[in-house]
Amino acid sequence: MKLTSKGRYAVMALMDLARFNNINPVSLRDISLRQGISLDYLEQIFSKLRKKEIVQSVRGTQGGYVLNRKAKDIKLTNIFDAVDEKVKTVQCKKDSKKGCNGKATKCITHNLWDELENHINNFFEEKSLEDLVKNNFEKRV
Amino acid sequence: MKLTSKGRYAVMALMDLARFNNINPVSLRDISLRQGISLDYLEQIFSKLRKKEIVQSVRGTQGGYVLNRKAKDIKLTNIFDAVDEKVKTVQCKKDSKKGCNGKATKCITHNLWDELENHINNFFEEKSLEDLVKNNFEKRV
């Protein structure tokens, strides 16, 4: 089970954005430089974040991105959902009559993986962008 | 974050094995048929389980595999560890001085991913093969 760079970068970038959000739009170029993430890749990621209304864009010079809601109303779940970083513990279709190996019933481990999926998603539900920023920069003082 | 088939199959196969373990060695062919998993693939998986002393092999006719310890002493952690199904939330080296983007310090999300990794591993520590078998076949009564 791996967390992908896309998901990791999305959170990294949004934490950076959340920090400077109050004053002006934050440009991807700045985030790219501060966090060491490729600008082109960030553009892909923010395109998705914008479509899911996590951020808003401001075009033109001095433009950039701003959060579209309060930091405490953005959960990790929302971020991961936006960039298609899904937790998938099974391959069998949810509503299919076929189990994971083509049988008619669900396999003997299916419930376990559902439980695992919930366990992981709970973690993501609990954490808001506000929490993350606070915890991170409190510790550095 | 995805769980791979290898990990899923390993648990599936061991649950099957644990159920019939008391009487005779269980052949991979039987597991293959009952669970719908490729025999060749199972062989790869059990080779690893044997090397990590989760199971023991019995060669020859009427041979197969038996558990090498009591089902309650085999945790999900042990199984996943044996088949290299690792939980990896970060790519940065643990002891390296470099953060995930080549910087000298750890990035702003590093602690978060460590926390996530622990959260997931806790789930795996909690569950023994005995629990899994019991829960699964109790529910079916």
Place this chain on the structure above:
DNA sequence: ATAAACCTGACTAAAATAGTCAAGTATCAA
């Protein structure tokens, strides 16, 4: 006007996944 910044879609190298395939060796049972 022009530079800063967002926007879009296509493309790709490298890695990981999910197996298959081939050629064994060991053991039991008839």
Place this chain on the structure above:
DNA sequence: TTGATACTTGACTATTTTAGTCAGGTTTAT
């Protein structure tokens, strides 16, 4: 002793996913 069963090992491969890059735009403040 001969076959069948079952474990053992290592190499191979098609497909998918990942982690980006690249090439072109468009918008807007100055």
